[in-house]
Amino acid sequence: MNRRAVVLLALLLLALVALPAVANNYVLSVATLILYFAFTGQAWNVMMGFAGQLSLGHSLYVGLGAYASAALFVHYGIGPWAGIWLAMMVCMAIGAAIGFLAFRFGISGVYFALLTIAFAEFTRIGFDHIDWLGGAGGLFLKVAQREQMDLLNFRGPPAMYYYVMLALTGGALAFCSWLLRNRAGYYWQAIRENEEAAQALGINTFRYKMLAVLVSSAMTAVSGVFFAFYYNNLFPEQIFHISRSIEIILGPIIGGIGTLFGPILGAAVLTVLADGITELMGVFGLDIPGIKQVFYGLCLLVVIMFLPNGIWPGLARRLGLDRGEARAAGAHPASSPVDARKDAGRMS
């Protein structure tokens, strides 16, 4: 990583840290949402972008993580900082079960994606009937005293949620870039590119695919915990719904699958534009239900047609940040941390 990239990253971080001082609550809530999608997209990207395993059911882990920590809090008064561990363990266990079923019996590609959808869907339906967790009527957490800061129970003003999400997103970026520079990162990418060749090199592909699922599901569990304590209400119909899974994966797809900065860039672009559209509709007094979904669809269409590798690789190339390493798959394990940070700086 060169010096300029470090400076730019530091500037971006500084700007983000300073944001609550100048922004109103609305801007802060949009920024929090961006960070939430950036973090969750990063988690999904570990499985799909790094290891090439397509999950279309990541709402499962968000939901399980949310319900696990919320149940502890509601029923036993145990705070989220303890609940997060249970949430991660639950999600990793379920992820391991799905991964084992799929990888042990050679289910891959589209069939693997279908399996992930199936698990999310029957969990959604199943949770409707678990009365202990509120069933279809929902599980509610005591709404926060907005003025009082209670970090221990994760209750407080919007700025607190914003800072926690910022720390998580920054941590996820650092963690993922570390993963990519390590053995696991190389092995994952080898599996993504050609599993048979990877296996011939002595890579236990089953083990490394499982590892990707475990890392991804554990990270997504954290998103779930945040979701529970930020929104304070959980409905199986909403949290496990497939549209949530799609929402999670749009950011990385639009930003650039397999890149480190793609999920962050994608989340920012999508959330800002989608909110802009909603605002615009409000200004003109129009109320068109589903306009956001139509917009998501259009975004996806445009990106797939004109930027199949996402916005980020093209942007990096245009800015001359790719150093002659323009790659077809859009994965830049060696260069993307640098590129990502440069771009991060640019965006600030």
Add this chain to the structure above:
Amino acid sequence: MALLQLKGISKSFRGLRAVADVSLSVEPGHMVALIGPNGAGKTTCFNMIAGVFAPDGGEIVFAGRRIDGLRPDQVGAAGVGRTFQLVKPFSGLSVLENVIVGALHQSRNVAAARSKALSILERLGLAGQHDRPASSLTLPDRKRLEVARALATGPKLLLLDEVMAGLRPTETDQMVSVFRRLNEEHGLTIVLIEHVMRAVMALSREIHVLDHGELIATGSPDEVVRNVAVIQCYLGQGAP
């Protein structure tokens, strides 16, 4: 003791006997060729050794240990490196990263793997291309990359599946000298499937000939080219 022993291995695909009762052994430090007409069962033999599928019958012993029925990664980890006839580069990764993946088998440390990968690329004449995406290489270079990646795992036995195909004669000679040096300096044992006779004759100490899944001849290059059965399997019954 032989490094690799095939003891009467067979494999059928839906009733078609691809390999029938093949037995052969490869001494450590030897370079051995497996030749035969198209469809003779050479690649099937390789796939059985490499663990892609288990033989229907027979045993495969590598370095004193049975490896038939093991998974490809277990066979790879045991010290058998292979290349694929239809090359399988990690297209989205750079040339260097492709080889680093192989080198990480022996050193967990990425920096160490990187320097090992660099020296292997140098040896195979790919030194100037590390940063290029593997997908942008020409076919001969992809074949070299295939070899480099397999070598990076530090195998005891290297299975080469038609790595000379498509190379020009000078490139073939270059590749031949690479293998010869690896064999002489590191005692690397090599089994090659090859149609390019220039390479087969230059490299192999012993040649095994397969036809219709059966081993029809074994011997030194000179013996094999004069073998009547071998000439007939290539040229037909009318040939002398």
